[in-house]
Amino acid sequence: MDIYLHNQMKIENTQSQMRKGVLEYCILTLASAGEMYASDIITHLKEAKLIVVEGTLYPLLTRLKNAGLLSYEWKESDQGPPRKYYSLTPKGHDFCQELSNTWTELTLSVNQITKTK
């Protein structure tokens, strides 16, 4: 039982490590399409089953904003209070492009390994 739990913990750990990098790439890509509201980003990520709980997104958004990759502005919404709308900064565009290249390379490499297995 102990061993089983231990293994499970490690898998979760690796899974979250894997997801983390991909998530940042996905958020940047979503924001590159235009101004995005946090809830819209959540909807997309949930549809793609990339996040389970919404809370995950907020620390990421803040971190990307502080890194100068995202910026936001307050906009009035039809219902309720003003919302933060996120968009990519020029630096974010470059970063996203780099990530896109890396992702293409990575999928190729991973596919190559897993298929020749």
Place this chain on the structure above:
Amino acid sequence: MNKIIQVNLAGQSVSIDEKAYQSLSSYLQTLENHFAKTEDGGEILHDIEARIAELFFGKIKKGNSFINATDVNEAIHLMGTPEDISIDEDQEHKNSDGPPISHKKLFRDTDDVVLGGVCSGLAAYFNIDTNIMRILVILLIIFTGIPLIAYFVIWIAIPEATTPEDRSRMYGRNTTVNDIANNVRNEATNAARSVKTKANNVASSLKKNSDLRSTGRSVIKGLEQIIHFFAKLFGAGTLIVLVIVGIAISVFLLANAMGGIHLNNGIDTIIAPSILTTPTRNWIFSISLLSLILIPIGTLCAAIVLFIFNMSIRLNIKAVFLVWLLSLAIFIGISTYAVGGLNKIKILEFGEQMEARGILGKTYKFKYKRKLFGGPVNPELNTKELPDSTIKAPTNMLSL
């Protein structure tokens, strides 16, 4: 029946029932404690609060007039636990030894009670048998009298264990030094953060709405928040003054009980005598007067603290008033009884010494009055020249 509470979620007002409020505020508290470590915790928390508010407004739009516990649980489930939220922390050290046991907390055990459940609560806290604790307390009361006041103070200050969670925390894991340090740190950052977010909320709500039509309303809302903020600042100032006054009164009265105060004017020492003649009388006098003064001050302080930190803990006003009445009775009793036991000679002698040093004017004629009461004449005081120091042990000090 359930109370409806109006809460401020990221600057927006939401009606929420009491049960829902409790689970929401404890959830936000865990998040806050969790994100206290990170630099941008305040902003992350604000975003999460704003999202929760949005979810709630969706519910209200559907026709709910207020938010209930189910809505809150749904929102919490959607947002996730702190562990879910912070994906980049290594999780290896977590869950290593079963579910976390919450920290031990002092409660009054109202299931095992003689008077207020204080002894049983303390016994649970210190892992001692309840009866041993009671005997210890009774012995201490008989020999020193001090725990009598402490007992009532604890009775008032410590909540009773009502929920099963309280009861488990009453016996819970032993508090380590590390825990205490963590608690202190959390308290401090919470306090600092609540002041900071208040200021930020005001600033951002003013900024956000400056170009909107609802400027007027938002300005009023901002003003309200500013006034609230300054009310808290004023409360904090009052709190400091009250604490200083309380300490000053305590020092004076305890000195009275211990046999007098040494006044040092740099050249020599005068002993201001106790007010009453015997140590026992002075102790009873001091302690009853102390509780008479400190109970209202303490209650006021507690109320201010609760207000500053937006806490809603019901103070046991009935018990407070009871103890206050008790000390009032003791004080009146001892005062009437002690008129004969007034330390007249010593007090007049003290006045005479003050006169001789020119601290008091000659108008009170202490020397004359003292002779009238037949006190011994101190030949040293007849001359204006005084020895460099006249240190004298107070007569009734330590004669308890």
